[in-house]
Each structure stands twice: as C-alpha cells, then as structure tokens.
C-alpha cells in the first residue's frame with residue numbers, strides 16, 4: 001500500500017504514546033522512516049508494521065487497524081485531503097454514496113493503488129447498509145474505524161456492526177438518539193479498548209489524542 005497508511009499509523013502511535021515508541025516499532029518491524037514516503041510498498045510491509053504496533057501495545061492486529069482507521073479522517077484532513085471531505089458530500093450519506101468516486105479520483109495521483117469498493121445498498125430513517133468489497137482481506141476493522149471517524153466528522157452518532165455477506169462485508173450503521181447515550185464501556189462511538197486506551201476529543205473538538213486510562 002502507499003506510504004500514506006504508514007504515516008497514519010505513525011501519527012496514531014505518537015498520539016497514543018510517543019516518538020520513541022514509533023522508533024521501536026519501526027525497528028521491530030525491520031523498517032526505517034523510508035516507509036513513510038509517497039512510494040508504494042508491498043502489503044506485507046504494511047502488515048509487519050501493524051503487527052509491530054500490536055505487539056508493542058499488547059493488542060490484536062484488528063484492534064490496531066481499528067485505531068488507525070478511527071484516526072484516518074483527522075489524519076487525511078491534516079495531510080491536506082480536506083477538500084475531499086468538503087467535495088464528497090455535506091452529509092454522511094452523501095459521502096458514503098460518493099466513496100468509490102472519491103477513491104477512484106485519487107488513482108490519478110496514486111496510480112498503483114488497489115482501491116476498495118463501497119456500495120450503499122440501503123438508506124432508511126434508521127440508518128444505512130453498506131457493502132465493502134476489496135481484493136485484500138483483513139481490513140474490515142480498518143473500515144469500521146474509518147466509519148466511526150466519519151460519523152464523528154459528520155456529527156452523526158451511529159452504532160456500527162459488520163458481518164460477512166455473500167457480496168462482501170456488510171456494514172450496518174444505525175442512528176443513535178444522541179452521543180450522550182453511548183455507555184462508558186461501549187466499544188463503538190467513542191472508542192475504548194479493554195480499559196487500556198481511550199480516544200479523547202473528536203474531530204469536531206480537536207486535538208484527538210489517545211491516552212492510558214488507570
């Protein structure tokens with residue numbers, strides 16, 4: 001994958017911890033800062049980095065992908081992709097409808113990208129159903145995290161679940177009454193990982209940082 005995802009992982013790690021931790025992770029993964037360039041890297045390099053982050057913080061690969069995913073919107077905005085969010089839709093629904101077009105437009109500058117595909121198959125007063133398809137496997141929790149970040153960005157609190165479907169992976173997003181209804185220990189909405197790390201702030205109320213809970 002392009003080095004952009006490695007930069008996002010670096011940014012999330014520095015939020016959780018510090019630059020020294022990131023340096024350790026790079027070294028554990030047998031990589032250097034080179035992986036942060038705008039070049040294209042084998043997916044194996046990306047997964048080695050993700051696994052090194054997981055080992056460092058005692059988390060699973062899926063948990064790390066979810067954290068990096070939730071950081072993705074804020075990260076890409078800070079990297080200068082903010083116009084994508086303003087152009088791709090002023091509501092979560094419009095943005096979801098335009099996701100494929102948005103990803104495809106990026107392949108002009110990122111020609112080697114193997115982009116995923118998203119199809120909004122249902123939209124009701126209760127929420128949305130979205131089918132995610134990819135040539136890769138193992139990125140469902142990354143999508144879950146990004147969707148959580150998008151919900152915050154569009155100030156649209158939703159409960160998100162996903163399951164395998166014959167057509168791909170089916171994401172179900174259901175409206176919440178209000179953000180305040182999210183329970184303390186919920187693993188969706190405001191993200192919380194087994195009591196170890198809690199995501200503070202939001203895209204609407206930056207800075208978003210992760211810190212250890214007691």
Ligand code: HEM
Pocket residue numbers: 001002004076077081084085099103106110112113114115116133134135136139142143146147150
């Ligand atoms: C400004 C916003 C975004 C940018 C700049 C962006 C860019 C990219 C890039 C460069 C890749 C790597 C492809 C490759 O190297 O082969 C990628 C992959 C991916 N993107 Fe996006 N993306 C954005 C938003 C989103 C959103 C909103 C979602 C989902 C809701 C999403 C889901 C994914 C997933 C799941 C992959 C990874 C792998 C796969 O499934 O094959 N992205 N994106």
